Amino acid sequence: MSAAIPPGPGPEAPRWRIGRPRRVFSQVLLMQLTIATGVTVLATGLFLAPLSSQLDDQAMRRALAIAQTTAAEPRLAEGLQHTRPTADGPVQTEAERIRRATGAEYVVIMDRRGVRWSHPSREEIGEHVSTDPSDALAGREIMQIDDGTLGRSARGKVPLRDQHGSIVGAVSVGIAYESVRGRLVGAVPGMLAYAGGALAVGALAAYAVARRLQRRTHDLAFSDISALLAEREAMLHGIREGVVALDAHGRIRLMNDEAQRLLDLRAEDTGRPLEAVLPPGRTTDVLAGRVTGADLLTVSGGRVLVANRMPTDDGGAVATLRDRTELERLGRELDGTRGLIDALRAQDHEHANRLHTLLGLLELELHEEAVEFITEAVGVHRATAEQVTERVHDPLLAALLVGKATVATERGVGLSIAEDTLLPDRLVDPPGLVTIVGNLLDNALDAAVDSPEPRVEVELCADGRTVLLRVSDTGPGIPADRREVVFTEGWSTKEPAAHGKRGIGLALVRRLAERQGGSARVSDRDGGGAEFTVVLPEALAEEPAGAPLTATGEPR
Secondary structure (H helix, E strand, O other), X not given: XXXXXXXXXXXXXXXXXXXXXXXXXXXXXXXXXXXHHHHHHHHHHHHHHHHHHHHHHHHHHHHHHHHHHHHOOHHHHHHHXXXXXXXXXXXXXXXXXXXXXXXXXXXXXXXXXXEEOOOOOHHHOOOEOOOOOHHHHOOOOEEEEEEEOOEXXXXXXXXXXXXXXXXXXXXXXXXXXXXXXXXXXXXXXXXHHHHHHHHHHHHHXXXXXXXXXXXXXXXXXXXXXXXXXXXXXXXXXXXXXXXXXXXXXXXXXXXXXXXXXXXXXXXXXXXXXXXXXXXXXHHHHHHHOOOOXXXXXXXXXXXXXXXXEEEOOOOOEEEEEEEOHHHHHHHHHHHHXXXXXXXXXXXXXXXXXXXXXXXXXXXXXXXXXXXXXHHHHHHHHHHHHHHHHHHEOOHHHXXXXXXXXXXXXXXXXXXXXXXXXXXXXXXXXXXXXXXXXXXXXXXXXXXXXXXXXXXXXXXXXXXXXXXXXXXXXXXXXXXXXXXXXXXXXXXXXXXXXXXXXXXXXXXXXXXXXXXXXXXXEEEEOOOOOEEEEEXXXXXXXXXXXXXXXXXXXXXX
16 A cells, blocks of 8 residues: 655745836836826716716706696696596696607696696596695795606696686696616716727827836836936046036036036036036037037136037037146146256266366366366356346245256256346245246247247236236247137147147146236247236235335345
C-alpha cells in the first residue's frame, strides 16, 4: 500500500498586484477620465432629478387647460340644468368627444352635489365622485396628482359656470400617470446617449492631453520628475561653473549661484530679459546667441570668462560660464617668467662678456680702468631703479616698472619714464592699476621690438583723485578703423600663447577702467606708433587733512 507524497515547496507562483499607475501619462489619463466620468454622471443626475417634477407639472397643466376649455363649453352647463345624468345624455356625449380629441384619460362633469354626469365607465355615471370636489365647486382651480377610480393620474379641476356666471358644477380632467412615467422613462435612453457621447469626447480629449504630456515628460513617473528636480538643483548649485538657462524670449529661466557671482546678478533677476540685467557688450551678445562659437572668451566685471551656449528644443538656450581669470593671470605670469628667463639668459651672456673684459683689465694691471668699468655697469641698473621709485611711490607699481625695464633692456627696447610722471602712494586699487599697466607695457614691448628704434614711454600723473596713464610705443600703430576693435575680447594680431588664446589684455584694461568710471582709448603717437591713454577717476584715496608732507610733497 503506497502513501501519497505531498508536493514539496516549489517556485512560488507570481502574485498579480493591482496598484496605482506610476507613469505621468497613466496617472493623468486616469485622473482625467475619473473627472470626466464624475462630471458626466453629475450632469446627467442634475438633469434627470428635476425632469420628473417638470413632467408632472406639464401633465397637470395640460389637464387643467383641458378642464378650462371644457368648462367654457356652454352646452355642458345647459345640459346639467335641463337633463339627467345618463350614459347617452348630451353631457356624456360631449365629454367623451372632448376626451377622445384631447387624449385625456377621463373628462368628468359633476353637478354641485358631486354627482358624475360623465365618465369613461358608464356605470360610474350618477355616482358620487371619489375625490373631494369642494375646492372646484367653491370657485377655485385645482392641479394635483391623486388616486381615483381609474388609478393614479394628473388632474385639473375647474368650476363650471352657466351663462350668468353662477357655479352649476365642476369639470375634472385626468391624464394617466403611466403616460407621464413613460415619457420620463423614454427620455432616459436619449439622455444617457448624450451623456455617453459627451463622456466619449471627454475621454478622447483626455487621452490626447495625456499623450502630449507623455511626450513632454518623456514618459517619466512623478517620483522620477521629483527626483530629477532635486538632483538638478543639487547639481546646479554644486558645480563650480556658472549655468544660465534662457527661454525662447530671452528671459532668464534659471541660474545657479556661480552664474550670479560671475555676472553680478541676483536671484530676483530670474524671469527678467537678459538685456535688462546685463550691460551691452560681448558677454550679453554671447549669452543671447548673437555671437556663436565654442569656448568664447568674454570679460564681465573684471573677470575673464569662457562661455558656451547650447540651444534647446523649445527655442531657449543653456549657457555655461567658466572663470578663467586666475588661469589668465597665471598664463601672463608664465609668459613673463619665460621672458624673464630669456632676459636672464641674455644677461648671463652679457655678464660673461663683462667678466671677460674685467679679467683682461686686471691681467693688464689696468686697475683704475677696471674700477671705472665696474662702477659704470652697476650704476646703470641702480639709476634705473632710483628713477622709478622717485616718481612712482606705490611699491607694487614701482616694482612692476623696474622689472619691465629690465625685460625691455634685454629685448633691446628702451623703456623710459616720462619727466611729468609723479604718482603718490594713495592708490585705492593697486592690483587693478598694476594689471592695466602690465598689459599695456606687454603690448607696447611686443609692438616696438621690431621697429628701427624701439622705444616705449610710460607716463603716470595724478590730478586730485584722478590718475592719468599714457603708454606709447614706436611700433606700427593702430589703424583708425580698428581702434575700437582692439578692445574686443578675443581680438589679437599675435600668435596664440602657450597657455591658451590671446585677445584678453586690452579688453581687460578697458573693463577695469570702465568699472572705476574711467575710459581707455588709443591714438597715434607723435612720430609714429600708438599711444594708449587710460583715465581712472577716483583712483587715489583722499589726502589726509593736516598730514605732514615729505620732500616730494607726499603725506607722511
